[in-house]
Amino acid sequence: xxxxxxxxAHAAAELVxxxxxxxxxxxxxxxxxxxxxxxxxxxxxxxxxxxxxELLKAVGERIMPHPMxxxxxxxxxxxxxxxxxxxxxxxxAASAMNPSSAGGDxxxxxxxxxxxxxxxxxxxxxxxxxxxILTSGTSMATIVCLATARNxxxxxAGRDVREDGLAGLPPLVGYVTxxxxxxxxxxxxxxxxxxxxxxxxxxxxxxxxxLDGLExxxxxxxxxxxxxxxxxxxxxxxGTGAVDPFEPIADLAARxxxxxxxxxxxGAFGILDETIRHRYAGxxxxxxxxxxxxxxxxxxxxxxxxxxxxxxxxRGAFSLVPSYLRDDAAGDLGWFSEYGTEQTRPxxxxxxxxxxAHRGRTGVARDxxxxxxxxxxxxxxxxxxxxxxxxxxxxTSIVAFRYRPQGVAEETVQQLNSRLPVxxxxxxxxxxxxxxxxxxxxxxxCLLNASTTDADVRLLLDEVKSAGAELLAGLRTSN
Numbered sequence: 001x002x003x004x005x006x007x008x009a010h011a012a013a014e015l016v017x018x019x020x021x022x023x024x025x026x027x028x029x030x031x032x033x034x035x036x037x038x039x040x041x042x043x044x045x046x047x048x049x050x051x052x053x054e055l056l057k058a059v060g061e062r063i064m065p066h067p068m069x070x071x072x073x074x075x076x077x078x079x080x081x082x083x084x085x086x087x088x089x090x091x092x093a094a095s096a097m098n099p100s101s102a103g104g105d106x107x108x109x110x111x112x113x114x115x116x117x118x119x120x121x122x123x124x125x126x127x128x129x130x131x132x133i134l135t136s137g138t139s140m141a142t143i144v145c146l147a148t149a150r151n152x153x154x155x156x157a158g159r160d161v162r163e164d165g166l167a168g169l170p171p172l173v174g175y176v177t178x179x180x181x182x183x184x185x186x187x188x189x190x191x192x193x194x195x196x197x198x199x200x201x202x203x204x205x206x207x208x209x210x211l212d213g214l215e216x217x218x219x220x221x222x223x224x225x226x227x228x229x230x231x232x233x234x235x236x237x238x239g240t241g242a243v244d245p246f247e248p249i250a251d252l253a254a255r256x257x258x259x260x261x262x263x264x265x266x267g268a269f270g271i272l273d274e275t276i277r278h279r280y281a282g283x284x285x286x287x288x289x290x291x292x293x294x295x296x297x298x299x300x301x302x303x304x305x306x307x308x309x310x311x312x313x314x315r316g317a318f319s320l321v322p323s324y325l326r327d328d329a330a331g332d333l334g335w336f337s338e339y340g341t342e343q344t345r346p347x348x349x350x351x352x353x354x355x356x357a358h359r360g361r362t363g364v365a366r367d368x369x370x371x372x373x374x375x376x377x378x379x380x381x382x383x384x385x386x387x388x389x390x391x392x393x394x395x396t397s398i399v400a401f402r403y404r405p406q407g408v409a410e411e412t413v414q415q416l417n418s419r420l421p422v423x424x425x426x427x428x429x430x431x432x433x434x435x436x437x438x439x440x441x442x443x444x445x446c447l448l449n450a451s452t453t454d455a456d457v458r459l460l461l462d463e464v465k466s467a468g469a470e471l472l473a474g475l476r477t478s479n
Contacts, residue, residue, distance in 0.1 A: 004052055005052065007053075008052035008055075011053070011056055012056055015059065015060050015064070020071070020085065023071045023072055023082075024073065026072075027428030028072045028074050028075055028425075028428055028430060029067070029068065029069030029075075029425055029428065030066075030428050032066050036062070036066070040062065069431050070082060070431075072431070073452040073456050074430040074456045074459060075430075075449065076430065076431060076432045076433075076445035076446055077425075077433040077446070078433050078446065079446050080295075080448070081294070081295055081298045081448040081449065082451075083298060083300040083301075084298040084354070084355040084359075085358075086354035086355055086357070086358035087298065087352075087354050088351075090354035091300050094108075094346075094347040094348075094351060095347075097347060098347070099347050100343075100345055100346075101336060101346065101347050101349065102325075102335050102337040102343055102344060102345050103325075103330060103336055103337055104330075108349060108350065111349040112133075112348070115349040115352040115353055115356075116131075116132035116134065116307070117132075118356060119132070119291070119307070119352070120307055122269065122271075122272060122356075122361065123264065123272075123280075123283070123289070123291065123307075124280075124283070124284050125286075125289050126284060126309055127307065128310070128311045129332075130311035130314070130315060130334075131307060131309065131314065132305060132314075133306050133336055133340050134293075134305055134345075134349060134352070135303075135305065136302045136303075136304060137265075137292055137294065137301075137303070138264075138265035138290045139183040139186065139304070140304060140340075141290035141291070141292075141306035142181075142184055142186075142261075142263065142290045142306075143186075143187045143341070144290075144318075144339075144340050144341070145288035145289075145290055146174075146184075146187045146193075146230065146261065147187075147191055147317050148288065148314050149230050149259035149261065149287065149288065150172060150193065150230075150317075152313055153227065153229035153230070154166070154172075165192070166193075171193075171194070171197045171226045171227065172193055172226075172229045172230075173198075173199060173221045173227060173228045173229065173230075174188060174199070174228075174232060175198075175201050175214055175218070175228070175258075176198055176199070176231075177201060177202075177203045177209050177234070177237075177244075179203065179234065179240070179242065180237075180263065181234075184232050199221070201213045201214045206242055206392055207237055207239070207240055207242040207392060207437075207438075208242055208244050208245060209233060209244045209245070209249065211248050211249070214249075215252065218256055228256060228258060229259060230258055230259045230261060231249060231253050231258050231260055231261070232261045232263060233260070233262050234262070234263050234264075234267070235262050235264035235266075235267045235268040235270070235283060235291075236264070236265075236266045236267015236395075236396045236398070238266065238398075238435075239400060239437045239442070239444060240391070240398055240437060240444070241266075241267060241375075241392075241394070241395050241396035241397060241398030241400075241446075242392065242393075242395055243270075243280065243395055243396065246262070246281060246282030246283045246285065247282035248282075250282050250285035250286065253287075259287045260285065260288075261287060261288045261289075261290070262286040262290070264283070264291040265290060266292065266295050266296065266396075266398075267296075267397075268283070268291040269291070269296040269364075270296070270368060270372065271283065272364060272368050272369070273368050273369040273372050274365075275372060275373075276372055279395060286309070287310070288307065288308045289306075289307040290306055290307075292304045292305070293352050295448065296371070297356065298355055298448075299351050299352050299355045300351050303351065306340070314339050315334070318338055318339055318340055318341065319334065319339075321334070321338065325337070367450035368450075370450045370452075371450060372396060372397045374457055375394050375397040375398065375399050375445075375447045376394050377457065378394070378399045378457050378460070379394035379401075381458075381461060382399065382401045382461070385461065385465075387405050387406070387465055387468075388403060388404065388464070388465075389401060389404040391440065391442055392437065397447040397448065398446045398447075399445045399447075400435075400437055400443075401443055402417045402440065402441065402442050403416055403443070403464055403465065403468035405469075405472060408472065412472070412475060414440070414441050416468055417434065417440075417441035417442060418434065418441040419471055420443060420464065423470070427463060427467060429459060429463050430460045430463045432444070443464065445460060
């Protein structure tokens with residue numbers, strides 16, 4: 001390797017370190033200047049090569065000044081974490097090696113098997129050899145898990161869906177709540193199940209799946225000649241962080257012969273917090289669990305994980321080994337490419353290893369417990385404030401609330417809270433996003449950053465009320 005690369009690598013390390021050091025002192029997010037945005041969109045393909053020093057200069061001047069904002073301790077939007085510094089370093093090393101982690105006898109393949117096991121151990125999920133795979137995220141992990149469930153249901157009905165397709169089968173029906181993540185519906189559509197066969201079942205007032213509603217829906221579908229095959233529960237809904245009652249759902253799934261899948265994308269790692277561990281009782285009984293190390297573990301994007309109780313079911317859904325990929329030395333487990341959709345697969349496991357190993361189980365658990373404690377504190381402060389309203393119990397680290405000044409009509413409250421997220425974001429002090437929960441416009445603060453302080457959380461509430469008061473004054477003026 002020439003000296004230019006070595007020099008540029010040192011400069012890149014300084015650039016990244018300076019960027020991370022500077023995050024606390026910058027606005028969380030700001031919209032890009034139109035001219036700078038246009039310059040990126042219209043960036044011309046160079047005819048001749050660009051030197052490494054010039055490339056880094058462009059990165060530092062044109063890219064890094066315009067972040068999404070999720071590195072900040074005052075970022076409460078969506079479910080996007082700040083990156084673990086150890087994972088950032090590991091990403092560079094993985095890129096330098098640049099293998100395809102499809103299979104073979106090289107370190108990345110064996111490390112991935114270990115990291116899938118680590119993830120399963122962290123959340124207490126059974127892990128047979130071969131019973132899991134790293135993916136781009138939970139959206140892909142959900143496709144992997146639901147495809148496995150679909151294939152089992154078809155086989156039990158006497159069909160080989162890989163060869164025959166779904167033709168000739170009665171409609172396969174899955175069950176979700178209205179709070180299920182959109183990736184579940186996308187998976188159902190892509191797998192040929194059809195979104196109309198993904199039935200929404202009732203929840204209680206706090207967003208938990210109701211067993212009696214699920215039982216009625218199953219009975220109705222069986223009577224109509226449809227084939228119930230799947231129930232999806234959540235280990236932390238995206239709107240409020242609610243955790244479904246896994247034990248009774250697992251019991252019902254076992255009685256009815258349904259595949260029990262848990263969407264743990266965001267919240268499954270909450271099981272590491274002793275204070276809320278009880279909420280996750282029965283998660284280990286699921287047939288599959290999809291989760292995202294790139295959320296609460298802070299593994300740099302992208303990295304999801306699919307865990308499946310029956311490794312042979314998983315392999316049977318995807319294995320296809322053309323002659324040019326035969327590997328007689330692969331052993332009983334074969335290649336990772338037999339367990340999912342990707343053939344060429346990135347080296348995701350190194351950043352997972354670094355992000356977990358740098359802190360250890362104790363450190364990871366401590367970080368998660370910090371986030372849940374901060375969320376509970378935020379919920380308490382919302383309840384104490386007459387201008388704010390808490391809309392759901394704080395079960396994990398998401399707080400669903402809204403700005404509701406006294407004496408303001410409900411229609412106006414709805415207008416205010418639908419506009420508040422963008423108004424707050426543009427001020428640059430904090431970043432929060434919105435959603436609709438039980439028909440009401442809400443603010444949802446998701447706490448994933450272990451460096452978030454009480455002062456950061458207080459600032460969030462101050463910004464909500466300040467921006468809300470400005471919006472309210474504007475509405476009154478316009479009316």
